[in-house]
Amino acid sequence: xxxxxxxxxxxxxxxxxxxxVVEVGDWQNHNRNHIGPWGPVHxxxxxxxxxxxxxxTVAICRDGRTDLPGPLCHGVITKDGTxxxxxxxxxxxxxxxxDDVLRAVIAEQALPPDNEANTDGNRHFYGFECENMGDGEDxxxxxxxxxxxxxxxxxxxxHAWSARSVIGHLEWQPGKVDPRGFTMESLRERIGKRLxxx
Numbered sequence: 001x002x003x004x005x006x007x008x009x010x011x012x013x014x015x016x017x018x019x020x021v022v023e024v025g026d027w028q029n030h031n032r033n034h035i036g037p038w039g040p041v042h043x044x045x046x047x048x049x050x051x052x053x054x055x056x057t058v059a060i061c062r063d064g065r066t067d068l069p070g071p072l073c074h075g076v077i078t079k080d081g082t083x084x085x086x087x088x089x090x091x092x093x094x095x096x097x098x099d100d101v102l103r104a105v106i107a108e109q110a111l112p113p114d115n116e117a118n119t120d121g122n123r124h125f126y127g128f129e130c131e132n133m134g135d136g137e138d139x140x141x142x143x144x145x146x147x148x149x150x151x152x153x154x155x156x157x158x159h160a161w162s163a164r165s166v167i168g169h170l171e172w173q174p175g176k177v178d179p180r181g182f183t184m185e186s187l188r189e190r191i192g193k194r195l196x197x198x
Contacts, residue, residue: 064092
């Protein structure tokens with residue numbers, strides 16, 4: 001069980017991992033904390049956006065949609081590998097998911113099938129939205145994949161988590177398919193190696 005790090009700690013952790021970070025507006029205070037609690041945090045969730053164009057993607061993730069207010073994540077990872085910070089605190093990214101999955105993440109064990117949506121994920125996960133159409137054909141540039149690895153590793157390092165604390169939206173909420181175009185096991189393998197490097 002871990003309290004969320006401060007916004008400055010979050011920023012410093014990302015930069016210490018060698019990531020190019022862009023701060024978007026008053027991201028440190030842009031959140032949905034008035035809706036419900038933020039924390040304790042137990043892991044990192046990876047998404048794809050179903051958008052193209054970096055500036056447009058960042059704007060949507062910061063401001064949200066008519067049916068879902070922003071922020072829609074904490075950081076947006078664009079195709080060039082830049083992490084754009086758009087919010088900090090509770091964000092509308094994870095939604096309701098499986099309590100068995102959450103227990104497995106906390107225990108850093110293999111994940112069970114996500115067959116329920118009975119637990120508030122927005123409270124318990126850091127979230128990164130990654131610019132990609134999510135059609136299985138839109139490429140994932142190496143710079144972007146490396147930034148995803150480093151961003152997840154930065155938070156795992158700060159909280160003394162293993163790569164098992166990083167999950168995809170598709171592993172949390174029934175019916176979700178993101179991220180599509182690479183496997184979460186391959187991503188966790190890269191994150192694990194990154195954590196061993198330093």
